[in-house]
Amino acid sequence: MKSTLTRPGTKVSPKLFLFNVLNGVAFAIVAGLIPNAILGELLKALAPHFKIAVVLHQITTAIQFSVPMLVGALVGHRFKFSPLGIAVVSASSFIGSGAAVFKNGAWVITGIGDLVNTMLAASIASLLILFFGERFGSLNLIILPTFVAVFTGFVTLVTLPYVKLVTAAIGTMINTFTEMQPVLMCMLIAIVYSMTIISPISTVATSMAIGIAGLAAGFASEGITAAEAVLAFGTWKVNRLGVPATIILGGVKMMLPNMVRYPIMLVPIVTTAAISGIIGSFIGVGGTKESAGFGIIGLVGPINAFRFLHIDDVWLKVLLVFIAFFVVPFTVAYIAHFVYMKIFKLYTKDIFKFLG
Structure with missing residues (x-):
């Protein structure tokens, strides 16, 4: 042998x-x-x-x-x-x-x-x-x-x-910070995860490793969703339908070559993540270490956020989760693209042409 x-x-x-x-x-x-x-x-x-x-x-x-x-x-x-x-x-x-x-x-x-x-x-x-x-x-x-x-x-x-x-110490520190300074930390966590999801680092592995949970996990999901929204809109008109569809279904890392060549695309991603995280903090979006790294992939983030909302009205919970994970990130992503491309002219839509 x-x-x-x-x-x-x-x-x-x-x-x-x-x-x-x-x-x-x-x-x-x-x-x-x-x-x-x-x-x-x-x-x-x-x-x-x-x-x-x-x-x-x-x-x-x-x-x-x-x-x-x-x-x-x-x-x-x-x-x-x-x-x-x-x-x-x-x-x-x-x-x-x-x-x-x-x-x-x-x-x-x-x-x-x-x-x-x-x-x-x-x-x-x-x-x-x-x-x-x-x-x-x-x-x-x-x-x-x-x-x-x-x-x-x-x-x-x-x-x-x-x-x-x-x-365990890192996870405890992050979770404690979200309780002490929820608005600031939700924004920072959302930003970090929005950039991590497009890097070689696994957001799921990171979440499981540090034991992120509660509000921190919810903000992480918000950040990932923000990146998905920005990249979905960005790739929509310059690629075949399969590219934005794959991104929404979880293939965000396929855009890593584009991010390396055109790091300017992080500007709308970070902007969308920050705003989504702040609004998510007021809604009270939560999650678990298992759900934190997925965002809207498989509706993992929204389902767990629904569980963590301490509201008796079921339909109100559904509405708030829908606003946090769909209305806010996708609306902000669209506006961010318009502002940065049309007004400030920081980049063109061509940077989103899939390089893989």
């Missing part, structure tokens, strides 16, 4: 290495969390009435537990590792995530673990595989799973408690 990994000492630039890890994490997070994010609330509501809804909800919840291994598999795929290399990175990521805990003489799956530590495990395992490559020939079948997975697992289990402390 021959397993081709890569040449010993294969060189990968730091930029490409980071991009491969982040890209792998982004796809793994979406694949693992989207099913429950989209169907979870609906299935919960149907569970008391239909037994099949209970089973389906259990399935969508269980899919989330695969995230650490999906991270490893997709990171390994980005590096073009062999099946053996992908398996080793997957195993390392699973152990490093801390998702499996030994309690009372049995292993227990506690969730998806810590995503930052999972990324660290995938990075260490990938570095070791890139270093060793085919150095040991057929012995790779024994050495790589034994050495790389065990060594990486040990190192990341040591770092896990400290990484958890840091990520």
Whole structure:
């Protein structure tokens, strides 16, 4: 049995290495969390009435537990590792995530673990595989799973408690700031997420990692929605219908090449995010760490915002959520394009021609 990994000492630039890890994490997070994010609330509501809804909800919840291994598999795929290399990175990521805990003489799956530590495990395992490559020939079948997975697992289990402390502290700090200065922080969080969604960094992974929740999670969704609205209007007349449609359905990162070449497009995005975040703070838009990174994709943001509004009138809640996620961001995005293109002439519509 021959397993081709890569040449010993294969060189990968730091930029490409980071991009491969982040890209792998982004796809793994979406694949693992989207099913429950989209169907979870609906299935919960149907569970008391239909037994099949209970089973389906259990399935969508269980899919989330695969995230650490999906991270490893997709990171390994980005590096073009062999099946053996992908398996080793997957195993390392699973152990490093801390998702499996030994309690009372049995292993227990506690969730998806810590995503930052999972990324660290995938990075260490990938570095070791890139270093060793085919150095040991057929012995790779024994050495790589034994050495790389065990060594990486040990190192990341040591770092896990400290990484958890840091990520939990960041999440607590952000959530506390939203309570102390809600208007200012809602605007800043919305701006940060509006720029992050168009970058190689996964907003879902970031949200899960730092444990953002409550108002902060709602503002994050507002920021992502603002970016989607700006890019949808921007790409509407200079691309085929598939481009804006894909953006609305979640393919915002496809515009990353355009943003790198024309960073001026961040101006309307930031403007829309800031205004949407401020209005969202007055409405009281909330969310969870699972919903914060999606925006209006799959209506994940609006559904969770609806749950967090403490208003008895159901139709009023629906109206406020609709205003926060559709009326405000899309109206502001349209006005921002008009002001920046027609009045200030900062850019033309051609910067939104899809470069991919």
